[in-house]
Amino acid sequence: MNRYLLVTVVAVLFVSGCASSQPDMYSWGPYEDSLFAVYHEPEFKEEVLNEYMKFIRADDHERRVAPGLYAEAGTFMLNQGDVASAIEFYRMEYERWPESQPMLGTLIDNLEERN
Amino acid sequence: MAREPADAWHLDRQPGGAELKLIRVFSVVLLAVLASGCATKEAYDLGTFHSTQPKSILVVPPINRSTDVQATTSVLATLPYYLGEKGYYVFPVNTVKTLLEHEGYYEPAEIHAAPPEQLAGLFHADAILYVTVHEWTSKYVLLATTTEVDLGYKLVAADGTVLWKERQEATYSPNSNSGGGLAGLVVNAIAAAAERASPNYLPLTRRAHAMAIISPVERLKHTDALAYALSKKPEAQTEEGIPPGPDHPAHEAYYKNIESGEADESESGDDSAQAGRKSG
Numbered sequence: 575m576n577r578y579l580l581v582t583v584v585a586v587l588f589v590s591g592c593a594s595s596q597p598d599m600y601s602w603g604p605y606e607d608s609l610f611a612v613y614h615e616p617e618f619k620e621e622v623l624n625e626y627m628k629f630i631r632a633d634d635h636e637r638r639v640a641p642g643l644y645a646e647a648g649t650f651m652l653n654q655g656d657v658a659s660a661i662e663f664y665r666m667e668y669e670r671w672p673e674s675q676p677m678l679g680t681l682i683d684n685l686e687e688r689n
Numbered sequence: 690m691a692r693e694p695a696d697a698w699h700l701d702r703q704p705g706g707a708e709l710k711l712i713r714v715f716s717v718v719l720l721a722v723l724a725s726g727c728a729t730k731e732a733y734d735l736g737t738f739h740s741t742q743p744k745s746i747l748v749v750p751p752i753n754r755s756t757d758v759q760a761t762t763s764v765l766a767t768l769p770y771y772l773g774e775k776g777y778y779v780f781p782v783n784t785v786k787t788l789l790e791h792e793g794y795y796e797p798a799e800i801h802a803a804p805p806e807q808l809a810g811l812f813h814a815d816a817i818l819y820v821t822v823h824e825w826t827s828k829y830v831l832l833a834t835t836t837e838v839d840l841g842y843k844l845v846a847a848d849g850t851v852l853w854k855e856r857q858e859a860t861y862s863p864n865s866n867s868g869g870g871l872a873g874l875v876v877n878a879i880a881a882a883a884e885r886a887s888p889n890y891l892p893l894t895r896r897a898h899a900m901a902i903i904s905p906v907e908r909l910k911h912t913d914a915l916a917y918a919l920s921k922k923p924e925a926q927t928e929e930g931i932p933p934g935p936d937h938p939a940h941e942a943y944y945k946n947i948e949s950g951e952a953d954e955s956e957s958g959d960d961s962a963q964a965g966r967k968s969g
Contacts (some may be wrong), residue, residue, distance in 0.1 A: 642781035
């Protein structure tokens with residue numbers, strides 16, 4: 575029984591060690607849960623969005639924040655009527671992801687005119 | 690909030706005694722040997738993909754042919770991870786949906802029918818990913834609930850050329866590996882009832898995306914960590930799924946491989962290898 579246990583422990587350590595040696599490129603936070611809550615779980619929406627914004631605003635990300643996530647924060651803020659914050663987050667996406675610039679450039683300009 | 694029931698493929702959630710774990714270790718080793726050896730699925734011919742090399746992907750709201758309203762959200766919420774980690778810029782799906790509505794596009798069917806050049810032009814996207822949910826059902830039979838999804842993927846370039854297509858089914862049964870006996874039966878029944886009450890689709894959609902989009906070896910990373918650790922990790926991913934995107938570490942090696950492969954073929958005068966085409 576001890577022999578089996580030893581092999582199992584070694585195997586588990588091996589797995590957990592190796593699984594963490596191929597980490598994700600990006601930090602995704604509670605992104606997926608946030609989208610799901612926004613669309614389908616109104617009772618959790620506020621709580622989950624707060625968690626998402628906390629994640630976005632944190633300054634200790636282990637990895638780069640994933641593509642699109644700053645922009646999504648902007649859209650969440652826009653939907654809450656906070657145009658200033660929306661612009662702030664769209665700018666963050668704009669600066670970090672060149673592919674987003676055509677789309678967000680126009681959006682930011684329009685919002686700044688409004689504001 | 691714990692919304693994820695223990696599921697059938699997370700290694701760290703396997704119950705059972707040490708002996709069961711040992712048997713599992715051996716069977717997983719065997720699986721790794723098999724998995725690293727064979728590619729049984731036919732891959733889409735990536736010739737056009739290789740010459741287009743899109744950098745950014747626009748994911749539009751999926752068409753839903755099922756009766757479950759949560760299907761499209763689940764798909765939309767879980768796709769960015771797989772495409773992003775594959776090295777592509779993924780346009781923010783909720784922002785895109787909002788902007789499309791602003792442009793008058795409320796129905797996925799309208800969006801899928803719109804000219805790709807027009808959609809891609811709105812965002813300056815290199816490619817558009819259209820997903821169709823063909824099936825999304827939970828079947829409750831005896832003491833087991835099986836949730837099945839069937840997703841169709843189609844990636845087109847901004848000019849409308851098809852780059853990649855895939856059709857992927859995935860099924861999910863909670864606790865299918867739990868220990869036997871009466872206790873196991875009761876656990877299964879409770880899990881099955883809970884699954885029927887509010888099927889949790891996110892793990893299942895992730896599994897479908899993992900199977901469709903990423904290569905066999907990478908797939909193991911998400912479904913079987915030990916097999917992944919034991920498998921040979923290729924420098925360049927080939928065969929199934931989408932090629933690595935510009936931000937992916939394997940991107941350069943992958944395309945070098947393609948180029949040298951083409952150089953060899955043009956020297957010998959062969960046609961390029963004909964992989965089977967999968968209809969979506």
